[in-house]
Amino acid sequence: SQQGEEDPQALSIQEGENATMNCSYKTSINNLQWYRQNSGRGLVHLILIRSNEREKHSGRLRVTLDTSKKSSSLLITASRAADTASYFCATDAYQGGSEKLVFGKGTKLTVNP
Amino acid sequence: NAGVMQNPRHLVRRRGQEARLRCSPMKGHSHVYWYRQLPEEGLKFMVYLQKENIIDESGMPKERFSAEFPKEGPSILRIQQVVRGDSAAYFCASSPFKQSYGYTFGSGTRLTVV
Numbered sequence: 637s638q639q640g641e642e643d644p645q646a647l648s649i650q651e652g653e654n655a656t657m658n659c660s661y662k663t664s665i666n667n668l669q670w671y672r673q674n675s676g677r678g679l680v681h682l683i684l685i686r687s688n689e690r691e692k693h694s695g696r697l698r699v700t701l702d703t704s705k706k707s708s709s710l711l712i713t714a715s716r717a718a719d720t721a722s723y724f725c726a727t728d729a730y731q732g733g734s735e736k737l738v739f740g741k742g743t744k745l746t747v748n749p
Numbered sequence: 750n751a752g753v754m755q756n757p758r759h760l761v762r763r764r765g766q767e768a769r770l771r772c773s774p775m776k777g778h779s780h781v782y783w784y785r786q787l788p789e790e791g792l793k794f795m796v797y798l799q800k801e802n803i804i805d806e807s808g809m810p811k812e813r814f815s816a817e818f819p820k821e822g823p824s825i826l827r828i829q830q831v832v833r834g835d836s837a838a839y840f841c842a843s844s845p846f847k848q849s850y851g852y853t854f855g856s857g858t859r860l861t862v863v
Contacts (some may be wrong), residue, residue: 637765667850678840678856679792724791728849732807737849738781738841 641740643723648746649660655712657743659725660705666728669702669737673722682710682723717749750777753843754823755855762831762862770826770858774843782823782852783816786838798824809819831862 642659649655659667664745666685671679683719685692685701685708693697722742729738754773757789762768766837774781779799784792795807798818813831819826838859842852 666848676859679854684850700856707774726849732805732846734797735804735847736794736797737848737852738794739784741789741791 640742643672645741646744647659648744648748649715651717651747651749652714653715653747655715655719655747657710657723657745659708659715659740661707661727661731661740663727665703668695668699668708669701669726670699670708671724671739673724675721675741679724699711711742712745714736715745715747717747719745721745724731753778753841753848753853753855753863755839755841755858756829758856760858760860764832764862765830766834768828768831768835768843768860770828770839770860771823772826772841772843772855773823774841775853776852778845778853779817780844780847782842783826784842786840786857788837791840792840795826828860831860833862836860836862 638717665687669684670682672682683694683699686701696713696746700707722744725738725740726737726739728735753775756771781798783795785795786792796809796816797805801820813829815827838857840854840857842854844851
């Protein structure tokens with residue numbers, strides 16, 4: 637079952653602007669992760685935020701987590717054309733007898749030069 | 750450390766044929782996960798394996814799909830009698846932990862059924 641749901645589905649911005657993507661989820665979590673996927677490639681792990689954390693930074697990335705609203709946001713500052721990719725949130729879910737990552741449908745980000 | 754290796758990168762099969770997808774986990778990783786991605790969709794969990802054991806196959810279709818992770822060699826995802834709806838990207842991830850972090854994903858196998 638789908639756990640994370642990102643919005644917007646697609647986002648187009650100009651180089652240098654900030655990009656914000658949101659993720660909502662349904663059940664309680666231990667952590668939430670953001671991944672990036674370039675077109676036709678595999679997934680690259682960006683950042684993990686634990687349920688007892690509210691904000692985390694990594695370079696130009698800033699992630700927030702609001703467990704009361706069951707939502708997270710990913711902010712990419714000073715975007716570059718190379719940031720063009722799909723971004724997915726993933727939450728840990730105990731389903732079917734094991735813990736696994738459950739992904740949303742993703743936000744497709746286009747950064748125009 | 751070569752990362753998670755998946756092969757082939759691209760696979761074309763005619764309807765009714767069998768598809769075999771291989772995944773070699775990172776050295777030291779004993780947990781393997783298979784995910785399927787349909788076009789413009791997120792990744793959907795299929796199966797979780799450890800060496801010689803299927804731990805969770807709750808995401809696997811009931812028929813035609815099987816997976817194994819033998820004592821020696823790569824993990825194999827096998828799809829028998831493929832249909833057009835099986836066309837997708839299949840990703841493998843490995844992890845040193847049974848928890849849902851520390852995953853390293855392979856580059857995927859893109860299966861096209863014609």
